[in-house]
Amino acid sequence: MTPTPTGRVIGTDLVLTRQFAGPIEDVWASVTDPERTARWIGRWEGGTGAGSTGRLQLGFEESAPWSDFTITACEPPRHVAVATADDAGQWRLEITLEQQDTGTLLTFVHHLDDTDGVGDIGPGWEYYLDQLVASREGRPLPDFGDYHPAMSEHFAAQVRY
Template sequence: MSPIPTGRLFPTGTGTDLVLSRTFRAPAEDVWASITESDRTARWFGPWEGEAAPGRTIKVQMAFEEQAPWFEMRIDACDPPRRLALSTSDASGDWRLELLLSEADGSTELRFVQHLAGEDGVGEIGPGWEYYLDLLVAARDGSPAPDFADYYPSMKDHFEAQATRG
């Protein structure tokens, strides 16, 4: 399989937004459950534990990564079933994410946004999110899980070519 990269970079006043989207033939509430309920996030990203609410921190497992590490993630905003904003910090920097849902005519678009301070590493970050969002698609429709080797390094140039690098 050779997935086609869909992610785009958009300059902002404070950096760059990496934006990817997927469309599902399902109501927003059902897609929302896939991105917020631990038993369902476990199918495509990893489970989470803790008391979820805006301003609170939960522990999330990256179940599809080597050694399946756990990390802390802060819930910055939660407006069901439309917007979830999350943030975390690790050795590679600060990660600010938004998952935005919009429903029309029986379909729901999920727009995933990572707010980047700079574009370093976008050649790795972009393919990673393409992979995870396709894992979400596979988990929802029961198709086989994608293989990360089909995403990286083949998609790296797609994302690096969009970087402005001033």
Template sequence: MTDEGGPAVAATGTVEHGPDGPELVITRVFAAATTEVWASLTEPALLERWIGRWEGDPSTGRVVFLMTAEGDDPEPEECTIVRCEPPYRYAVDTATAGGTWHLAVELTEADGATTLEFRQRLGPDDDAASIGPGWEYYLDRLVAVRSERPASTVVWEAYYPAQSEHFARAAAAAGT
């Protein structure tokens, strides 16, 4: 049970050894074409339905991201586009007050379904026990809007702190 009295959502993410160190990994599967899921991740109006929007010209290799899901006046985050291969994969580095996050998404399609694999490289000061539940929450908001449900049906209190222990154990098992 969460502090709000509702059921906790089971954590699905793991922590794995990536080429540059430990990575938080979370997957979701959608009954949709890769191009449709890609649009939900990259088109500002669709992206804003579940997490936020970007502004700027991506052809410059940089955009500003506004995490509008966390309030009406979000702090802009500088995003450097490290890799972009539509509609299959992208990677960005985001600069926030807390440091730089290295994020990557890969989409694969098979049998009419698209699997989204999200990865965040964990630095020495990154706490998987707090970061993991956050990404589980946001990816479930994406699942909700892709299923034509309001993102608000996904309740933060069902994720944090309920999933923290799962991610702490995953990070410890990965040696972080």
């Protein structure tokens, strides 16, 4: 099955959402507990509150590189924001959770410095968030080859110059 891109470029923010069956506390654990993040993005070590620092090992990237992070905001179980730094540069990321009648809505925002490269960045986040979905549902993880470059135009076409 070919995945369908859902992300939007709003100004210089890349915004993606996913809906989960389950309470907000369980989805929060999926995005903050090191054992559970290892299932879809990678394991991490370090502090847990705003101002804390740590390292995330990107478990699904070639050579499984480490990325340093600082937690810039943490309001369990609704919001976490981090600033990361690695060989790819510095990124500002946020996850907001909202309890709904049907489960929990996750909104992911990557605050871009500019929209250069969004055609490569967007498919990567679609892939990782679909890995989160698959890991929570006990399904096989997706293949990155189904996301990039197939989704690149979806994101690049949203950029306004």
